[in-house]
Amino acid sequence: MVKIIIYIFLIISPFFFVGIINRVKALWAGRKGTPILQAYYDFLKLLQKGEVISKTTSFIFRLTPSINVASMLIALLIIPIPLLGSIIKFPADFVLFSYILGFSKFMTVLAALDTGSSFEGMGASREATFSTISETAFFIIIGTLALLTNRLSFESIFLVLNLSSGYTALVKILLVISIFIMLLAEGSRIPVDDPNTHLELTMIHEVMILDYSGPDLALINYAASLKMLLFSMLISNLLVPPSLSLEISITLFLLLLVLIFMTVGLIESLIARIRMSHVPQFIFVITAFSITAFAIVMFFLRGGY
Amino acid sequence: MDYFLFGSLFYLLGGIIPLFFKDKDKSKVFVIFASIALLFLFPFSLNILLGGDKIESLFLFNLPIGTVPVRIDPLSAFFILIISLGGFFSAIYSSGYMKIYLEEYSLSSFYFFLGLLIFSMLMVVTVQNAIMFLIIWEIMSLSSYFLVLFENKKEDIRKNSNYYLIAMQIGAAFLIAAFSLISVKSNSVDFLDFKSLLNNQNKYSFLLFILFFIGFGTKAGFAPFHTWLPKAHPSAPTGISAIMSGVMTKTGIYGILRIISLMDVIDPFIAYMIFYIGLITGIIGIINAISQDDIKRFLAYSSIENVGIIGTALGLGLIGIVYEIKFVALMGLIGAILHIINHFTFKSVLFFGSGIIYSQTHTRSLNKLGGLIKFLPITSVMFLISSLAISGLPLFNGFISEFAIYLGFVKAFSFSNVFVNVGAILGLSGLAFIGSVALLGFTKLYGICFLGIQRNEFHIQPNEKNRLLLTPMLILTGMIIISGIFPYVMLILIKNILYQFLHYDFEKDFKFISDIYGSISIVLLVFLALALFIYFIRYLLLKNRKIEEFKTWDCGYQITSSRLQYTGGSFVQPFLHLVKEMVPQKIEVKKEQILFPEKASLVSYTHDFLEKFLIQPVVKFLKLSMELFAWIQSGKMQQYIIYGLIFLLFILIWIFGVS
Numbered sequence: 001m002v003k004i005i006i007y008i009f010l011i012i013s014p015f016f017f018v019g020i021i022n023r024v025k026a027l028w029a030g031r032k033g034t035p036i037l038q039a040y041y042d043f044l045k046l047l048q049k050g051e052v053i054s055k056t057t058s059f060i061f062r063l064t065p066s067i068n069v070a071s072m073l074i075a076l077l078i079i080p081i082p083l084l085g086s087i088i089k090f091p092a093d094f095v096l097f098s099y100i101l102g103f104s105k106f107m108t109v110l111a112a113l114d115t116g117s118s119f120e121g122m123g124a125s126r127e128a129t130f131s132t133i134s135e136t137a138f139f140i141i142i143g144t145l146a147l148l149t150n151r152l153s154f155e156s157i158f159l160v161l162n163l164s165s166g167y168t169a170l171v172k173i174l175l176v177i178s179i180f181i182m183l184l185a186e187g188s189r190i191p192v193d194d195p196n197t198h199l200e201l202t203m204i205h206e207v208m209i210l211d212y213s214g215p216d217l218a219l220i221n222y223a224a225s226l227k228m229l230l231f232s233m234l235i236s237n238l239l240v241p242p243s244l245s246l247e248i249s250i251t252l253f254l255l256l257l258v259l260i261f262m263t264v265g266l267i268e269s270l271i272a273r274i275r276m277s278h279v280p281q282f283i284f285v286i287t288a289f290s291i292t293a294f295a296i297v298m299f300f301l302r303g304g305y
Numbered sequence: 306m307d308y309f310l311f312g313s314l315f316y317l318l319g320g321i322i323p324l325f326f327k328d329k330d331k332s333k334v335f336v337i338f339a340s341i342a343l344l345f346l347f348p349f350s351l352n353i354l355l356g357g358d359k360i361e362s363l364f365l366f367n368l369p370i371g372t373v374p375v376r377i378d379p380l381s382a383f384f385i386l387i388i389s390l391g392g393f394f395s396a397i398y399s400s401g402y403m404k405i406y407l408e409e410y411s412l413s414s415f416y417f418f419l420g421l422l423i424f425s426m427l428m429v430v431t432v433q434n435a436i437m438f439l440i441i442w443e444i445m446s447l448s449s450y451f452l453v454l455f456e457n458k459k460e461d462i463r464k465n466s467n468y469y470l471i472a473m474q475i476g477a478a479f480l481i482a483a484f485s486l487i488s489v490k491s492n493s494v495d496f497l498d499f500k501s502l503l504n505n506q507n508k509y510s511f512l513l514f515i516l517f518f519i520g521f522g523t524k525a526g527f528a529p530f531h532t533w534l535p536k537a538h539p540s541a542p543t544g545i546s547a548i549m550s551g552v553m554t555k556t557g558i559y560g561i562l563r564i565i566s567l568m569d570v571i572d573p574f575i576a577y578m579i580f581y582i583g584l585i586t587g588i589i590g591i592i593n594a595i596s597q598d599d600i601k602r603f604l605a606y607s608s609i610e611n612v613g614i615i616g617t618a619l620g621l622g623l624i625g626i627v628y629e630i631k632f633v634a635l636m637g638l639i640g641a642i643l644h645i646i647n648h649f650t651f652k653s654v655l656f657f658g659s660g661i662i663y664s665q666t667h668t669r670s671l672n673k674l675g676g677l678i679k680f681l682p683i684t685s686v687m688f689l690i691s692s693l694a695i696s697g698l699p700l701f702n703g704f705i706s707e708f709a710i711y712l713g714f715v716k717a718f719s720f721s722n723v724f725v726n727v728g729a730i731l732g733l734s735g736l737a738f739i740g741s742v743a744l745l746g747f748t749k750l751y752g753i754c755f756l757g758i759q760r761n762e763f764h765i766q767p768n769e770k771n772r773l774l775l776t777p778m779l780i781l782t783g784m785i786i787i788s789g790i791f792p793y794v795m796l797i798l799i800k801n802i803l804y805q806f807l808h809y810d811f812e813k814d815f816k817f818i819s820d821i822y823g824s825i826s827i828v829l830l831v832f833l834a835l836a837l838f839i840y841f842i843r844y845l846l847l848k849n850r851k852i853e854e855f856k857t858w859d860c861g862y863q864i865t866s867s868r869l870q871y872t873g874g875s876f877v878q879p880f881l882h883l884v885k886e887m888v889p890q891k892i893e894v895k896k897e898q899i900l901f902p903e904k905a906s907l908v909s910y911t912h913d914f915l916e917k918f919l920i921q922p923v924v925k926f927l928k929l930s931m932e933l934f935a936w937i938q939s940g941k942m943q944q945y946i947i948y949g950l951i952f953l954l955f956i957l958i959w960i961f962g963v964s
Contacts, residue, residue: 050847050850053852055855060756073835074835099697099740113756116758116857120871121871124871125876125879135740138737147718214850280879298723298726
């Protein structure tokens with residue numbers, strides 16, 4: 001029961017976390033900033049509007065926002081909550097997690113190409129290119145976790161992760177940084193992408209959705225913020241120690257989520273976007289870190305080789 | 306057995322009988338024969354797959370062939386199923402498609418060799434006599450060669466089909482060597498007698514396996530023997546490309562599987578070799594695929610990728626067998642076998658779709674297409690579904706086979722061995738890499754072809770009135786969806802094959818994986834329902850509101866032209882830049898060297914890394930060394946007669962010397 005309540009909270013919460021990022025950025029810049037629930041108002045307003053749809057587009061363009069939201073929701077239900085577990089679970093469920101995100105990415109890229117706009121083609125191309133690096137790295141992260149715990153699903157992996165030795169802590173730090181970079185890359189945040197600019201040459205995600213309006217745009221925005229929540233939930237899961245009592249670990253879990261989004265806001269205030277040609281190098285950091293983590297697990301924690 | 310022989314003969318007859326009909330009617334006759342053949346073969350192979358008794362019959366020939374055993378076990382039955390289905394679909398499709406050639410070419414040779422090709426493939430997977438096998442193997446290669454050569458009036462097609470023929474003969478040479486060696490050493494030509502020689506302890510086992518692997522791997526398209534695929538597949542008429550890519554390359558896999566099924570003990574080195582070659586093949590295939598501009602070349606490279614995935618899975622399964630990690634062995638084999646049939650389904654649809662595009666627009670170049678979704682709605686939906694499936698995305702069958710492989714990799718981590726674990730992490734990330742690059746590639750293929758605005762004027766308005774072309778695609782797409790959402794069906798189909806490779810009781814693990822597939826079914830159905838539900842809400846919201854249709858937002862840029870769209874080349878440019886060492890690019894820029902140049906052009910090509918740096922140098926070396934002996938062929942009859950005399954003299958001396 002508690003589990004279901006928390007999941008319902010998580011499903012409606014993503015715009016709240018977006019609000020946190022914006023609030024942190026505003027405060028850092030010395031502004032008062034928009035209300036923390038601003039994204040909800042925008043969402044509701046968009047839902048009440050009509051739409052302008054390009055004549056060039058086909059059913060793919062119309063179908064994509066719904067598919068995006070559905071796949072993010074399924075992915076969300078695969079990630080567990082500490083001690084309570086997840087709603088969807090089976091061995092190797094993380095494969096479905098990654099591939100259902102891939103499904104939504106496939107459709108988004110197609111929807112961008114559907115408009116026949118050169119800008120959107122550019123964004124689509126970048127999105128698909130960068131995901132080749134981050135997706136590969138994600139599976140190294142999964143492999144490391146599986147090697148560390150001998151378990152096959154997200155829920156059981158996170159249930160047995162413990163902070164017993166120094167090496168485990170090191171591995172966790174490396175993985176946390178890796179997933180955090182994934183969050184920035186997949187969530188289209190600074191320094192990979194800037195969700196606020198409208199300068200087409202530098203954009204990835206925003207440029208792919210230029211032609212959406214009304215309820216469709218609302219759905220797309222919701223899916224995008226949900227996607228960030230997914231990766232922050234993974235980080236939070238890694239950081240919550242398993243031996244705490246239920247209340248404390250769930251509170252800690254939710255607090256960590258807030259903290260992660262505050263960090264995202266802080267990073268966006270502190271650094272600028274990096275040059276597009278350097279983005280792959282930045283995302284390669286995930287690969288490097290996760291391979292290091294894998295090597296540590298293999299040679300120091302498993303031993304016996 | 307009678308069913309099988311009748312079925313196969315009907316394919317053969319289907320090739321011969323049309324010779325006596327008019328060109329218009331040939332296709333109908335062939336379709337009738339193919340349907341009858343399918344009626345015989347389909348229930349027959351299904352019966353054996355689902356647990357019917359294995360079948361064996363012996364046919365007596367004169368020396369040197371001797372007795373030819375035709376054995377049909379589940380492994381053979383599985384391939385019979387794919388070949389008969391592939392042949393049938395290809396027949397229906399061709400009956401609609403080949404009309405475009407009617408004025409220029411006669412269809413006699415086409416149907417004759419198609420019948421022969423399907424017949425020989427059916428024989429290849431059942432005959433277990435080394436000499437007969439090689440003869441049929443050659444018939445298969447030759448009949449497909451003539452099919453590739455169908456448009457023989459075109460220079461480049463003649464060139465490509467010759468390349469194909471040579472590649473096949475090199476592969477066959479290795480097979481002949483392997484079969485000769487094994488027959489001499491075992492004193493038999495029956496496959497079953499090869500068992501002892503293929504075992505680990507034997508000093509020849511390793512050499513034999515390498516020879517077999519090169520021979521069969523050339524057919525399958527394993528790197529670096531893959532270079533014929535992107536040349537042969539685009540040259541053949543589409544019905545043939547589909548059957549060559551979806552079915553014929555699998556006979557190479559069959560060969561490898563057959564040899565493995567004869568081994569009781571597997572050398573770890575062999576397992577690792579198949580695993581890593583598979584992985585490299587997959588990566589090379591997909592990286593080269595995305596740089597292609599020609600749809601069929603793209604699909605041919607993607608076949609190499611999929612063969613690579615099958616190889617990786619098979620290698621994983623063998624590693625599992627070697628170290629007795631039962632679960633890993635099971636997952637690897639399930640993944641490999643499922644991917645064989647899955648690749649057949651989606652690759653056939655993709656090739657059939659590319660044929661429709663070609664027949665309607667007369668071009669296969671991505672840069673000249675675009676916006677086809679408006680003209681070819683049904684084709685585009687099926688093409689989309691197969692693109693999603695081939696990228697391994699959920700709801701469709703590509704995900705199911707890749708899932709099994711992933712599960713095997715993850716499970717391999719629980720086994721403490723540095724080689725296994727490193728292999729598992731390389732396989733895990735390699736497969737993810739292949740999957741994500743496939744996503745890039747197939748969004749390019751589909752997006753550039755079907756979406757956006759059309760780039761060039763078409764001769765005629767493209768349409769899909771020809772229902773014959775759509776029927777096989779519809780059936781195959783149905784298979785893709787059903788086996789994607791209810792994977793359990795496929796598991797039952799392949800269960801009996803697994804017994805031929807795994808010599809222990811795997812019921813418990815099998816139950817485990819079918820339970821997982823059950824959960825996946827439920828999750829996928831929920832996903833589908835959820836997406837439809839959200840779409841329904843969106844529909845309700847917009848029902849009474851204004852939906853304006855307007856042009857695509859152009860960011861203030863006023864000139865509209867279809868040429869402003871992103872092209873396939875620009876779409877993959879960032880990625881090709883990342884892997885430029887592996888896909889060398891050559892860019893030619895032409896500029897007028899005057900003060901105000903008006904015309905400029907840029908052309909870029911990509912090379913296949915292995916072809917350029919491995920195959921071509923070898924060919925060059927061979928050519929140079931052969932030229933040293935060119936003087937032998939002088940063209941003078943007198944000289945040739947002297948050669949003959951010298952040879953006879955030599956033989957005489959040898960015979961007398963020996964006796």
